[in-house]
Amino acid sequence: MKALVAGLAGCLACCTGFMPAWAQAPSGPASASPERGRALLMERQDTGCILCHQIPGLPVGGALGPSLHGLAQRSTPAQARERIADARRFNPNTLMPAYLSVEGLHNVAARYRGQTVLTPLAVDDIVSYLFQPDTTAP
Numbered sequence: 001m002k003a004l005v006a007g008l009a010g011c012l013a014c015c016t017g018f019m020p021a022w023a024q025a026p027s028g029p030a031s032a033s034p035e036r037g038r039a040l041l042m043e044r045q046d047t048g049c050i051l052c053h054q055i056p057g058l059p060v061g062g063a064l065g066p067s068l069h070g071l072a073q074r075s076t077p078a079q080a081r082e083r084i085a086d087a088r089r090f091n092p093n094t095l096m097p098a099y100l101s102v103e104g105l106h107n108v109a110a111r112y113r114g115q116t117v118l119t120p121l122a123v124d125d126i127v128s129y130l131f132q133p134d135t136t137a138p
C-alpha cells in the first residue's frame, strides 16, 4: 500500500512538471499566489501585460496602457479583476485583451477557439501580485 501511494505521488509530481505555471493547481483549496502572478505578468507571450504596462517591481514595461504604479490607491482588487477579465466592460474600444472571456472575439485560430487566455486562478494570482503591500508602495 505504501509503495502504491508513493508511486502515485511520484506520478502526480511528474505530470505537473509538464504544465505551465498558471495551469498548476495548488494542493488544497485554490489560493492566489503573488509569485505566480509576477511570473504571469512578465510573460510576453502568454499575457503580454508588460508589453503595454509599467508594473511595479518589474524591470521593463510598455506604454500603450497606463502605468500600474499606484493602482491600489485608485482601484480595488475586484475592479482590477473585472478589468483583466474583460476590459471591454469599461471601454468597448479598449486595446487590452479580454483574458477571461470568449465572447465577441474574431479571427481566433481554430485550436484556441472556446478557450479563455487565462484561468480564474491565474487572474487571482495576478491581482494578488498587483495588490500586495510592497508592490503598491508608491
Ligand code: HEC
Residues within 6 Å of the ligand: 047, 048, 049, 050, 051, 052, 053, 064, 065, 066, 067, 068, 071, 074, 075, 080, 083, 084, 087, 090, 091, 094, 095, 096, 097, 099, 126
Ligand atoms: C495591448 C495592450 C494591453 C495589454 C496587453 C494589457 N493591457 Fe491593461 N490596459 C491597456 C489599456 C490601453 C488600458 C487603459 C484603459 C482602456 O483603454 O481600456 C489598460 C488598463 C488596465 C488596468 C487599469 C489601470 C488603471 O489605471 O486603473 C489594469 C489593472 C490593467 N490594464 C491590467 C492589465 C494586466 C494585468 C494585463 C495582462 C494580463 C494587461 N493589463 C494587458 C492595455 C493593455
